[in-house]
Amino acid sequence: MKNHLYDACMAYVQQRIQTATEAMTAAQESANAESKSSAGDKYETGRAMAQLERDRHAQLLADAQRMRQELEHLDPLAPPGPVVRPGSLVLTSAGNFYIAISAGRLLVDGQPYMAVSPASPIGALLRGKSVGEVVTFNKQTYLINGIL
Incomplete structure (x- = not known):
């Protein structure tokens, strides 16, 4: 993916x-x-x-x-790490984020993903977090369910 x-x-x-x-x-x-x-x-x-x-x-x-x-500079085939970093696909309770560039909403195989920069507000909040952690952005809570 x-x-x-x-x-x-x-x-x-x-x-x-x-x-x-x-x-x-x-x-x-x-x-x-x-x-x-x-x-x-x-x-x-x-x-x-x-x-x-x-x-x-x-x-x-x-x-x-x-x-x-x-x-x-990203390797899309790199194995997932224990924490969110550039190139990570972050699966959350309120949406999925690809930490790469600020490209906005992308539809891949009919599923919506948000491509965000690691320097963006949500990207900065997610960076360094691991599965099970929670971040809050714009009054929305995101539980990290997976990092690919």
């Missing part, structure tokens, strides 16, 4: 990288297509807006590449 979740997270990251790359290219083409007009301020404003858009997508691309690097 961890391998399927890992693949779903990698597909999520690849999609974000592709989307950001395409948007950056489109913004750059838009900036290049701005033609000089008699209203010089309009030309400069259009180029500046396109550059801001390109920069925003460049940041999104950098974030997605960082997420891919985080994923590449």
Whole structure:
């Protein structure tokens, strides 16, 4: 199951990288297509807006590449440990969490899982916990039933 979740997270990251790359290219083409007009301020404003858009997508691309690097450091085939750590699949009384990247809700084989970063609030609460321990997040109690 961890391998399927890992693949779903990698597909999520690849999609974000592709989307950001395409948007950056489109913004750059838009900036290049701005033609000089008699209203010089309009030309400069259009180029500046396109550059801001390109920069925003460049940041999104950098974030997605960082997420891919985080994923590449995980071994989905690693045996489970006694405590929650990056790469763990945590089965709780109120949902299942894959500690990897912040990809949100993933459906794998019809089952919902939450892919969360170890640095996220819930990921930080779960980290280092073992089976039988309880954590409370947003007034919700989670009993750890298993760590895979």
